[in-house]
Amino acid sequence: MNVLIGITGSIAAYKSAILARLFIKKGHQVKVIMTESAQSFISPLTLSTLSKNKVETDLFHEGTWSNHVELGLWADLFIVAPATATSISKMAHGLADNMLVATYLSAKCPVYIAPAMDLDMWKHPSTLHNLDLLRSYGNKIIPVEHGELASGLVGDGRMAEPEHIIDFLDDDLHIVSDLLSMKILVTAGPTYEDLDPVRFLGNNSTGRMGVEIADVAAERGAQVILVQGPGLIKAKSSNVKTIKVRTAAEMYEECIKHFNDCDAAILAAAVADYTPKEKSEIKIKKKEDDLKIELQRTRDIAAALGESKKPNQRLVGFALETNNAMENAKRKLIKKNLDFIVLNSLEDEGAGFEHHTNKVSFVFSDKHTKKFDLKSKKKVAADIIDQLKDLFKEGNR
Template sequence: MLEGKNIILGVCGSIAAYKSALLVRLLVKAGAHVQVVMTPDAINFITPLTLSTLSKKPVLVDYFKADTGEWNNHVELGIWADMLIIAPATANTLAKMANGLCDNLLSAVYLSAKCPVYFAPAMDLDMWLHPATRKNVNTLQSFGNTLIAPGSGELASGLYGEGRMAEPDEIVDFLASTLKKKLLLANHKIVVTAGPTYEAIDPVRFIGNHSSGKMGFAIADELASMGASVTLISGPTAQISKQTNIKRVDVTSAAQMLDACLTYYKNAKVCVMSAAVADYTPATIAQQKIKKKDGSLNIDLKPTVDILKTLGQQKADGQLLVGFALETNDEELNAINKLERKNLDFIVLNSLNDAGAGFKKDTNKITIIDRNLQKTTFDLKSKDAVAHDICLKLAQLING
């Protein structure tokens, strides 16, 4: 959820500032770009060197750099950030934020921020419970800022109670959960199939196809980035998911892919069948390697179970099913026939006659045809961009 996000972490003068080091590390590990802005008092609790080393960016404290006179532009920082997190947020800083006071760089960045703002208070029990602090917290929430509530425990004063800054892992989980809820496909379970299937002839040889799995993996990554809970059922491929929260199920044959699809689709909202599943499989599999002989070799083939048609027959009310059609002739006619026969909600058509489309390439050119036979044709794009188009269409259907 935090990958690629530009995050400003505001650190205030509190003993809890020692937790900021771990928070920076966790945010960077999650793939975020972190810019630390400290109040002048905060450097008494943790050094800028520590936080700059972890964030891989110079820490900003003052409006101007004393050695060069260069301005740390709070307006540009406010525009750059995807989110502003103030942790620890002291009673003093909360009061400034609530009342629009602007006497340091962090408070100026806060007033300039165009992004969501989160604050994680840290202070002693009596300070946290004081009516002035409660009023300031309520004011900040009324501005649309988000409170990351403090926890209870032993405080620096020796008292026990509420006021401890939330732990860094709790803050990261809170941020990721909040972002996920705002995404288009949050809380939806989606199954994606990708890659080829290999149908064994003997222990050494197989029947397969040229599918690389690139398109299916791109779709799975895009769906996960939109908040979906994705199960990726993949045939043999060298592809690796970019999103770490995808559940991957590896299969080899069409029969194994069928079993996996039946297992996971029954509890899912959507299945996107982008895998290139073999239509035929050897009737018998030789237990030993078949030796080369003079003359021809004949292999009896039998049809594999049509996974897409099977899922279409079992599709429950409210479930969606998406298929692909890779065609070489009569493209639209064949795609529409497949759409209707297999009870699909839409089909993604691509033709081997289009330059840049097809197996193993990094680009694709598609036409989406829905069950009302409305067509949307797209230009040649990268497979990541094509995945985005497909997933937006899916989000429109899910969200009405």
């Protein structure tokens, strides 16, 4: 995941360096925002060295504006640790007078807050009220711990230890690392089959479904090779190696090249079935009569991988249908030696190309099916990875 850590001015700020290191060891990308007062307790240099990213400290720097909106959209998880009483109050009331609070107000991801303050401050009604406000906005508060405080008092208010924060997040987000030893090939997006230097045959795929699958698999520890056709959507995880291609032939070559070393392949790309037999080297000019273009079959990636598939490998295909959906999916499943196929239909509202959602059914080699309701493509990706994991478990019995 892309993890954004916000650090405020508390003596517990030193723990944030440990927290950043733990996230990085788990394979996550880390960026850091620090308030001005936080820099009195730990230097930005320490955090930038650990995270290998610039530490953001100001909304404005040397006459330029730091884009807090972009940073908020980048994050899959935002955790403010430590969070002082002052910063908690600013976040609760939307007082965006620093980079951290401005980014918090722009964030679209889950937000977690790890308070750190003295005993009496922690128990004060204003603090408790502000925490209730933050909870009402959907934020999660990581419980403080009991122990010796900076004032010398002993009681509640200590920021949770970094290891405990990681455990809390794993439990709350149901983060699993069950694919650590696996290597998975994923295809995504359309292919473009060139007619001439200007025009091509293509389709409306954005590649979102395949990219979500790649990211989910990577978040769960897999090493992912993403062979991606043209499109603007990019994988977020550092565990995803993206290979950009344009044509069906290029995608075929990359899949054949990498599949043998993979445990599984998930073929989510919308690959062209046909390509022009000849590509014009110059732009085709408009004529008085009709234009006829001869097409030839592209090489079938799923069939080729299904033919070469070893007993310990798993192969998942996709079927986007407009009619006779289930019959076509079952036929494709058997013909291409797939372990299961993900079926979606353009007849279902909110499914298919150019949507953030999808409605799918899984069709298995024994002909049984599993149907799902409409949900986000990220959640569909998680269902696909769960099913793939189950297939590996069944194979080891």
